[in-house]
Amino acid sequence: MNQKSNKRESVNMAEIARLAEVSVSTVSHVVNKTRFVSEEKKDKIQNIINKFNYKPNMVAQGLRGKKIKLIGLLISEIKRYFSSALVGEIVKYASLIGYNVIVCNSEQNVDKEKYNLDVLLQKGIDGLIYSPIDNKASIDILASKHIHFVQIDRKNDKYNSDYVGIDNFKYGQTAVSYLLAKGCKQIGFIGYEERDYTNKIRLKGFIEACSNSNIFDKSLIKIIDYNDYRAAAKIKEWYLKNKSIDGIICGNANICYLVLLMVEELGIRVPFDVNLISFDYRKWFHFLKYPIAAIKQPIENIAKTATELLIKRIDENEFPVRDIMFDCEIVETDFSLPLFR
Secondary structure (H helix, E strand, O other), X not given: OOOOOOOOOOOOHHHHHHHHOOOHHHHHHHHHOOOOOOHHHHHHHHHHHHHXXXXXXXXXXXXXXXXXXXXXXXXXXXXXXXXHHHHHHHHHHHHHHOOEEEEEEOOOOHHHHHHHHHHHHHOOOOEEEXXXXXXXXXXXXXXHHOOEEEEEOOOOOOOXXXXXEEOHHHHHHHHHHHHHHOOOOOEEEEEEOOOOHHHHHHHHHHHHHHHXXXXXXXXXXXXXXXXXXXXXXXXXXHHHHOOXXXXXXXXXXXXXXXXXXXXXXXXXOOOOOOEEEEEOOOHHXXXXXXXXXXXXXXXXXXXXXXXXXXXXXXXXXXXOOOEEEEOOEEEEOOOOOOOOO
């Protein structure tokens, strides 16, 4: 006895053309958006495409010499909310412009970054949006291959290339100014190791602002390794040795989480004992039982601008290298307000 299959029948362009009573070239123009087709014919073709869930074969297109628009996105650590949100926005904007995106995550590992870069180059990407692990070797590879690339969030200064992000030095200073305005006199900074570009530059801004206000104390800086499972314990040890601290700047939201664990364990009263400000805003900050401040980066604007800049660089390339830095917003949570508002 014959059983009907639940799968839809597979079709190709020729079959779609036969069903729509048009030429194969007309179907191709609708699929690839390469020429004007009347709305009537376009709707008829699109209905058939939707009915059979037709997807063009990208490999076959490549073999026929058709250009597949492809960009790479190499992220240093996708587990960070900031990075994962950037990925989502970049993929969205690239799709609107007609580009496909291959995403690779280097997990803060130099060897993995080199491997991912080799994979992306083998895939024939037209360009790359790149959050480097401050790894000069990878930049050398890009330069030797003459690949267009835009650095995002993090920056390697070895090559004069486009960069989109924020002015991390300026906002390192801003964080100090914020705590000074709260009356803090002993301000500490917690960040990741030297190779993390964003934390490195934020720390430089912190040092200059503290020095200008005559409150700089090197012992109030705590640098932790990104993958150190004892990071929370080390932050606690650092604080107990420096209990005069009345303001803490967290290099990002992951570090802020570790600080909050310490606050709970030691019964530190925020903001009466210590004021907190963190880079990278999180919605869950509003659920805390005490107020903290966060430096909120414009993720959507950064992603959109980086994508558009790379596509323009691919299409034209005859314009000066750009550093595009967006302003941030300081968000203060208010624990006196209802959680659901």
